[in-house]
Amino acid sequence: MEYIDVIWRHELASEPVRLVSELDGARFETRKLEFFRDGTVGFASTGAATGSTNLGLVPVPCLAEINADPEFDGTAMTPEEFEVLWLLHARPAKH
Template sequence: MQYIDVQWFHEHAGEPVRLVSELDCERFELRKLEFFRDGTVGAASANGAAHGTSLGTVPVPALDEINGDPAFSGAEVPPEVFEELWRLYAPFAA
């Protein structure tokens, strides 16, 4: 597993500004949180979804590729960081 935290720099009101994902070995999202400028947090996993968030249907690019675009800044985070965010923001998490 890999856990990534990506900031997205843009002016689109309806799009998230932060994406935090748990990725499998093929880089498909297993769980994802999307943070919006207005404070809303969307969540998605195989067990449910909230606030219009859904899992991607293609593998997530490597962090080097993500960071090659000036609109994004991503980093790997420890599993514990992801789990704490998931516990706080995923309404359907067990």
């Protein structure tokens, strides 16, 4: 598994400003968090998703390719860093 944290610089109110993903060996997302400007966080995994957040349908480019676009600033993260964010934000809605 690989873990990435990508800041997306844009002015679109409906799009996330930070994307945090867990990638499998083929670079497909297995879990993802999307952080929005208004403070909300969406999540998606193979078993659940919230709001407009979904797993990507194509492999995620390598960080060098992501960072070649000035709108993005991506870094690698540790599995432990990802898990902290996942446990904090990927909670099913309470009814």
